[in-house]
Amino acid sequence: MDRIQQAREATRSPKVNALGLEKTEYRARNSTLCKGCGHNSISQRIVNVAWELGLDQTQIIKLSGIGCSSKSPAYWLGGSHGFNSVHGRMPSIATGAVVANRTLSAIGVSGDGDTGSIGIGQFKHAARRNVPMVYIVENNGVYGLTKGQFSATSDYGQKLKYAGVNALPPLDICFEAIAAGATFVARSFAGDARQVETLLKAAMSHRGIAVLDIISPCVTFNNQPTSSKSYDYGRQHEVELHEIEFVPRFEEIEIEDYDGEVEVQMHDGSWIVLKKVEEDYDPTDRMAAYRLLEESHGDERLLTGLFYIDQSQPNLVEILDLVETPLTALSTEQLRPSRESLEKLIDSL
Amino acid sequence: MSVMAEEQLAPDSVATRVNNFNIKVATVNGSGSQTSNNVLIRSLFKMGIPTNGKNLFPSNIQGLPTWYEVRLSADGYLGRRDGVEIAVCMNPASVAEDMQEVRPGGIILYDEDLPIAAHRNDVRYFPMPVKWMLKEADIGAKLRDYVANMVYVGFLAYLLGIDLNEIRSALDWGFGGKEKAVTLNFDMITRAFSWAEENVVNDQPYRVEAMVGFNENKILIDGNAAAALGALYNGVSFMSWYPITPSSSVAESAMSYGPKLRTDPETGKPTYAIIQAEDELAAIGMVIGAGWAGARAMTATSGPGISLMAEFVGLAYFAEIPAVIWDIQRMGPSTGLPTRTSQGDILAAYYLSHGDTRHVVLFPSSPAECFEFAGTAFDLAEGLQTPVFVLSDLDLGMNYWISDRFEYPTQEMKRGKVLDADQVKELGGKWGRYLDTDGDGIPYRTLPGNSSPLASYFSRGTGHNEYAIYSERPEDWEANLERISRKFETARSMVPAPIINEVDEATVGIISLGSNDPAVQEARDILLGQGIKTSYLRVRALPFTETTLAFVEQYDQIFVVENNFDGQLQKILVNAAPAQAPKFAKITKCDGLPLAAKWIAESIMAHLA
Numbered sequence: 001m002d003r004i005q006q007a008r009e010a011t012r013s014p015k016v017n018a019l020g021l022e023k024t025e026y027r028a029r030n031s032t033l034c035k036g037c038g039h040n041s042i043s044q045r046i047v048n049v050a051w052e053l054g055l056d057q058t059q060i061i062k063l064s065g066i067g068c069s070s071k072s073p074a075y076w077l078g079g080s081h082g083f084n085s086v087h088g089r090m091p092s093i094a095t096g097a098v099v100a101n102r103t104l105s106a107i108g109v110s111g112d113g114d115t116g117s118i119g120i121g122q123f124k125h126a127a128r129r130n131v132p133m134v135y136i137v138e139n140n141g142v143y144g145l146t147k148g149q150f151s152a153t154s155d156y157g158q159k160l161k162y163a164g165v166n167a168l169p170p171l172d173i174c175f176e177a178i179a180a181g182a183t184f185v186a187r188s189f190a191g192d193a194r195q196v197e198t199l200l201k202a203a204m205s206h207r208g209i210a211v212l213d214i215i216s217p218c219v220t221f222n223n224q225p226t227s228s229k230s231y232d233y234g235r236q237h238e239v240e241l242h243e244i245e246f247v248p249r250f251e252e253i254e255i256e257d258y259d260g261e262v263e264v265q266m267h268d269g270s271w272i273v274l275k276k277v278e279e280d281y282d283p284t285d286r287m288a289a290y291r292l293l294e295e296s297h298g299d300e301r302l303l304t305g306l307f308y309i310d311q312s313q314p315n316l317v318e319i320l321d322l323v324e325t326p327l328t329a330l331s332t333e334q335l336r337p338s339r340e341s342l343e344k345l346i347d348s349l
Numbered sequence: 350m351s352v353m354a355e356e357q358l359a360p361d362s363v364a365t366r367v368n369n370f371n372i373k374v375a376t377v378n379g380s381g382s383q384t385s386n387n388v389l390i391r392s393l394f395k396m397g398i399p400t401n402g403k404n405l406f407p408s409n410i411q412g413l414p415t416w417y418e419v420r421l422s423a424d425g426y427l428g429r430r431d432g433v434e435i436a437v438c439m440n441p442a443s444v445a446e447d448m449q450e451v452r453p454g455g456i457i458l459y460d461e462d463l464p465i466a467a468h469r470n471d472v473r474y475f476p477m478p479v480k481w482m483l484k485e486a487d488i489g490a491k492l493r494d495y496v497a498n499m500v501y502v503g504f505l506a507y508l509l510g511i512d513l514n515e516i517r518s519a520l521d522w523g524f525g526g527k528e529k530a531v532t533l534n535f536d537m538i539t540r541a542f543s544w545a546e547e548n549v550v551n552d553q554p555y556r557v558e559a560m561v562g563f564n565e566n567k568i569l570i571d572g573n574a575a576a577a578l579g580a581l582y583n584g585v586s587f588m589s590w591y592p593i594t595p596s597s598s599v600a601e602s603a604m605s606y607g608p609k610l611r612t613d614p615e616t617g618k619p620t621y622a623i624i625q626a627e628d629e630l631a632a633i634g635m636v637i638g639a640g641w642a643g644a645r646a647m648t649a650t651s652g653p654g655i656s657l658m659a660e661f662v663g664l665a666y667f668a669e670i671p672a673v674i675w676d677i678q679r680m681g682p683s684t685g686l687p688t689r690t691s692q693g694d695i696l697a698a699y700y701l702s703h704g705d706t707r708h709v710v711l712f713p714s715s716p717a718e719c720f721e722f723a724g725t726a727f728d729l730a731e732g733l734q735t736p737v738f739v740l741s742d743l744d745l746g747m748n749y750w751i752s753d754r755f756e757y758p759t760q761e762m763k764r765g766k767v768l769d770a771d772q773v774k775e776l777g778g779k780w781g782r783y784l785d786t787d788g789d790g791i792p793y794r795t796l797p798g799n800s801s802p803l804a805s806y807f808s809r810g811t812g813h814n815e816y817a818i819y820s821e822r823p824e825d826w827e828a829n830l831e832r833i834s835r836k837f838e839t840a841r842s843m844v845p846a847p848i849i850n851e852v853d854e855a856t857v858g859i860i861s862l863g864s865n866d867p868a869v870q871e872a873r874d875i876l877l878g879q880g881i882k883t884s885y886l887r888v889r890a891l892p893f894t895e896t897t898l899a900f901v902e903q904y905d906q907i908f909v910v911e912n913n914f915d916g917q918l919q920k921i922l923v924n925a926a927p928a929q930a931p932k933f934a935k936i937t938k939c940d941g942l943p944l945a946a947k948w949i950a951e952s953i954m955a956h957l958a
Contacts, residue, residue: 029818058804061642061797074807074819081797082807083641085634086664092631096638096646099622100587101798104642122634125627323618327586328643328796332762334620335584335645337610339757342582345606346754348522349568 018054018250026051028078033068038190038216038231039138043075045196046107050077053201053248060105061097065090065119068145069111069138069216077107088119091126094133095316101326102317105204106133113143116152116171127180130208132315134200137173137211138190140218141229148221155228160221173213175293178286178308184210185289185308189234190217195304201246202306207267208315215302234302241281241292241305245273264309272306283309367556368398368423370434374501375447377440379411381495384523384534385502386417390749391519392511394569397560399425401867402749403943408594408687414443425563427751428868429744429943435509435555437501438463439479448472456553458504460497473553477504477541486540488533496537503541507549509557513542568716568752572745572864573649575716576675577602578755579723580647581610581621584762587639587646588623589632591654594687595743596677599649600625629654633661633672640671641808643767643796645727647673652681652694655701655738662736663702664810666833669783669792671730671765673723674698675739677746680941689941690743692863695917698738699891705830709840710738710891713745714866716752718889724758725845731765733840734794742912744943745864766793770801782806782817783829790835837892844890847897855882857957858904860897862888862918864943865910871946872910876953883953888918893925907932908953914939 014022026047031040050057057079064070066087073082085093094106115123115137126135142160143149150158150166153173158166177185184206188196196214203210217223217231225232249270264272264284282288289308296303325334372389376382383404390402399422407413420430436451438444438459445466448457453471461476468474479500488496506513517535524530545551576599580588590600604623611620626632632648639646650658655676665672678694680686698710709729713719722739730737766787773780773795780803783792792815795804806817813829814820857876861869866887873883886900901907901922907929909919916935923930936952938944 058800058802059798063638079802079805081795081799081805082809083638083668084807084809084811085637086660086810089630089634089661092626092634093638093641095624095631096587096589096635096640096644097642097797098638099624099635100639100642100644100646101796104798121627122631125631320622320624321618322622323613323616323620325613326798327620327622327639328798330584330586330620332584334613335586335762336582336758341610342755342757345578345610346568349570 017051019056021051023047023051025079026057026077028076029074031072031075033071034220036219037068038140038214038218039069039072040075041190041193042136042138042196042214042216043072045193045200046076049197049200049204053204055105059103060107062107062109063090063094063097064109065111065114067111067114067143069109070114072138073107073109088114088117089122090114091119091122091131091135095126095129095131098132099317099320099322099327101328102322103326108133108135110135110137111151112137112139112141112153112173113151116173120152120171120176124176124180127177127182127209127211129316130181130183130313130319132208132317133210134203134206135209135211137213138216139173139213139229140216140222141170141227142218142222144218144221158227159224172293172297174211174307175290177211178289178293182211182308183208183310183313184306186211186306187213187215188304189215189238189302191231191234192238192304195240195244198244198246199306201248202244202266202272205249205266205268205270206309207311208313228302237300237302239301239303241303241307244306247271247273264311267311272309283307365554365556366434367558368421368560370421370555371430371432372419372435372437372505373433373447373450374417374419374437375440375443376415376417376498377442378407378409378413378415380498382415382417382439382498384495385498386419387523387749388502388516388519389505389511390419391522391569392515393419393421393557394564394751395515395518396512396557397562397564398557399423399427399563399751401427401429401751403429403744404748405942406688414440421557423560426867426871426946428871429945431945431947437505439498439501454554456508456555458501458508475504475508475549477501478544482537482540482544486537488537492533496534499534499537500541503538504545506538507542507545508551508553509555511557512559513539564751566754568754569749570716570752571598571747571749572713572716572719572741573598573677573747574602575719575752575755576649576723576739576741576746578606579720581606582720582758583724583727584645585647585727586621587636587644588621588648589626589635589646590623590648591626591629591632591650593629593651593654595679595747596649596651596654596675598747599675599677629657630661633658633674636672637661637665637670640665640730641797645731646671647675647726649675649677651677651679652697653684655694655698659702662708663704663706665736666702666706666708667704667810668808669734669794670808671734672736673726673730673739674736675741678740678742680939686941688743690864690912690943691939691941692740692742692912693914693917693939694740695911695913696920698740699921707837707892708736708738709733709844710740711845712740712862712889714863714887715745716750717755719745720755722845724762728763729840729843732763732843733791733836734765735836740863742864766791768793768795768799768804770799770804773799773801773804778803781815783813783815783832785832785835789839790832790837791839841892841894844892844894846894847889847900848887849885849896849900851884852882855884856905857881857883857953858900858907859883859885859910859953860888860900860907860918860922861885861910865912868944868946868949869910872949872953875946875950879954881954881957891921893922898926901926901929901932905932906934908934908936908956910936910944910949912939912944913937
């Protein structure tokens, strides 16, 4: 090996994570979404976070419904099983899978049409059941794959080329989630890499359902500066509710004394620390979350941050009080009662 | 043409008629008559008498008329039979019609306070002083309506000679040994019995007598409970469902038997999950998610439910994910008659979803077969990696049937082609989720959580190649459908074979399915009595096995007996054997009732005439 080659090798020497894996090993197929799509940024955030946390991809499942957002799980964590299901029904697939195998970590990806329109029912029931999963809504306020129709989160008064003017008020994904009983509800902006990653890390450590409503501009159909889901709007109007810091459980927890900060311990022992910058906000107060969201509807702000968290609620698997062994790994003896039990039962009939 | 002239008893006949008549009890829905009727059927069963009970109930919680038909058949016929020899009238709303329905020579027991318009002179009347008896027994107002129905049990016990000990045992069984309830009800029964004994001259001809030789080694159970038990004994670990008549008792039975049968002895926790979903879309979605993850997963529903499941079933078909769907059929289209039986979902289930889809469908004909097919369905779903339907119906699912005892499953559960981490490693990069390595159309799958980094793949309902990668290439699409077609051909040799009874010199073949079986068997005896020999094939699954098609070729005429309007099984048969199409005649009825043998026999004879 000549010197030049050696030097090249040295510069290439990749950074590896706790599992000895390079970041590229957390990618999958190339994105087929539009260049500049907010969803691609979110995919990158997921890759970064999974790599940084040293997650074992084989123990993660990626689930989605139908739409641009729902295509994206093909672009990250190639080592994970993925399931691109039907429109608006990803939550039920996730529910069945995590109950069947409680050791799996589920990341669900959906869009505003997939969750807010066709899938609002399953979304709310997954929240109500506190299905242990990260539920990401890549929210661009428009139907992309079918080329520019309004979704349930489209702005009131929004104008689209063919659809005309939207005469209906939008649903607030976060508000709906909290009302349905979700135990971790946050919003961010696809272009805000640091906040998205911090929230993702916290979401992955959450005990139950973690809903992340990520405003993700559609560069093709809904990127007019007037749209609340555009890059321009997002950059100009994003107001962070608080700074968020996430401390993984494998790091020593050292938090400097800080005025007006809230620490929340996650189910797996890690911490999320919220540093209040704007106002006095307690994310464990459900009424405060309602008020905050309701008030934000009236002004010109894109409010981001962790709106609500409750680590005390059992998740669905805990509620079902199942045997510890995953249902998919039970032995024949556990799956089939004895011959004597059947004879006894039959005799009683 | 009547082939059952023996049924017409002369009004003044004194010949006793033992264990061979119909009782029809008319009550008000929600008045607790189910308890008294269950006591009746169970007592008769325990006396060894071949019997069936058909609950004809309205889609209503309380107030509308409801009927319970009990047929006693000394000859061992277990299908429904038309006609009423004994009417029990407890409902003012339907009493006039109920009395009119009784055959000449029959008897009518009735609550003496009912408004009786006209008396017939070809039947005998037995008024029952129900109100007076309740008062005498000092039954509180709250329980009065429920206990009132025990009066007719006591009267029937006296008139027909039903064993009071069996009645007592049946009450014990029904109330799970709750002494207070048993005593209260049994007391009313004995009061009615004694009153009748003292005050009624028993000059009517109908009698029951204990029998031996038929019910030994038999059980009395409904098909839905049998299905639930079969699932619990065959490894179900995930069940998701949405309440819908007549299927709800599948999941409810699993919930009631589950804790006893499937609690892990070490941890005391269940080895299964049952989730009541928000709708049928979520129910099947959860089943598919669980099946994808590797659990034995099932749902139970009825016609409207499978309509809602159509899109998801297509996904499971195309992404090749196991799922078991029990469809306890009721009358459609639409909401139809939710509490009436039908076999109208055969075509819908077989072809459910858009695009080119076909599914494996099983047709159990008895509780014992419901139990067995619960396991068969899982083996097929996992073996073929596809949704499998089990088509039962309200009659089989919700009524008590005398059934063979369930056979303990001795065969290992067939979990299908699943690769573990080591097997994936051995194959190196050569594994492809949809590669047809064995030539049978069935690919190998891996389960989420498989620790090999090479095991992952992306399930999707969109076009994909053999490596599960998105593809719109025409060749990939066609290759995939062709392979799935091969898989369907493979299924032909895996599904339960039909039950065939061939008779020498028979030129007529009968094909039927599911709960029609007892009525068809009886109809064949009636036809034989008229000199018509028939061979019989009971279809137990779709796709048809080769033997089914061979049977069709063998006979000049094939009658396809179904409880639906269009002759749906017949349509599928004609599709499978188009050259034989002229041979087929459909014998179909769709009126909400289980088929009766006499009607089947007469319909076939009308065709032959």
